[in-house]
Amino acid sequence: MLGSFLSLAHCMSGDPTNPVPLRVDAVAKHFGAVTAVDGVSFEIAAGACFGLLGPNGAGKSTLIRSIVGRVRLDSGSVSIFGHPVGSSAARADLGWVPQELAVYPLLTCRENLQAFGRYQGLHGKALDDAIAWCLEWAALADRAGSPVRTLSGGMKRRLNMAAGLIHRPRLVLLDEPTVGVDPQSRNRIFEMVEALRSQGTTIIYTTHYMEEAERLCDWIAIIDHGQIIAQGTKETLVARAFGSRSSVTMHVGATRVDLAAWAAARGGTAQDSVVLCSVEKPAEIAGLLEAASGDGLEVLDVTLQRPNLESVFLQLTGKELRA
DSSP, X not given: OHHHHHHXXXXXXXXXXXXXXXXXXXXXXXXXXXXEEXXXXXXXXXXXXXXXXOOTTSSHHHHHHHHTTOSOOSEXXXXXXXXXXXXXXXXXXXXXXXXXXXXXXXXBHHHHHHHHHHHTTOOHHHHHHHHHHHHHHTTOGGGTTSBGGXXXXXXXXXXXXXXXXXXXXXXEEEESTTTTOOHHHHHHHHHHHHHHHHTTOEEEEEXXXXXXXXXXXXXXXXXXXXXXXXXXXXXXXXXXXXXXXXXXXXXXXXXXXXXXXXXXXXXXXXXXXXXXXXXXXXXXXXXXXXXHHHTTOOEEEEEEEOOOHHHHHHHHHSSOTTO
8 A cells, every 4th residue: 555655646746737636845944943844745645634643842733834824934845736835726725624613603504604615715506505515514404504602512613624625625634623522523523534535535634533543544644853754554654663563551650760761771662651662472571570670660550452553653752642
């Protein structure tokens, strides 16, 4: 799958009549002495769901704002279907759903969609059809006449998504669309994203929930310290980071031992009171426990599991995604 994705992106980037949905080329942005984004480059193939993950302060937010044209770059470029960010063609092809709710609480669902549709230049039948599609897609048809302030948090979030996509863009950026919603609403949002994918829409998806990235994204990039430090399918990232090894998670009691150094000496990482290491065979856990005991660490809990995307993220960044 890795090879097919890269081949598709390469072929598309070389065809001016069929440009890639998004190309980020050597993008850099500094805020004084702080480098927020440091020479980031990547492309997204048509129809892909591209997961962008990173801990707080990694440069993800600045990169997102660069893609939507809200940041003036120091160097590099961003293009959407071959058009520079900020151009009318790029704006027509891009839909952005920010984390913050951006709907009018005193207006009804339909009135909100009418307003956002007009912002996008829609009128008449085209606007009516777009509103009907949005209400159906977001499962809000029965609440079309309800003021937004009367909706649940999940309904508001779904309306927020519909408002950002009312012009039916070919490239969609969903920035943590499930923040603050209940499990039922989260599942409905998953269905909305999957419906977009089935229609061939290209999606950039950011999230603080690793299970969402594993379920929805077929290509994942991890950003840290302003750089893309790894990208590929979930399976490729796990194999590259761990091979056939399994991960061991140890929760330890309060200690004066430098856990980060202790874990690093054994090829692992540590955060707060959690140590993450890897072993080739389960029997190797005994050696870790013996070493911990010898160094005065109180092991409260040990878990052995095959590595997943969360394991990769911790291995590469030393942080949990929710941190």
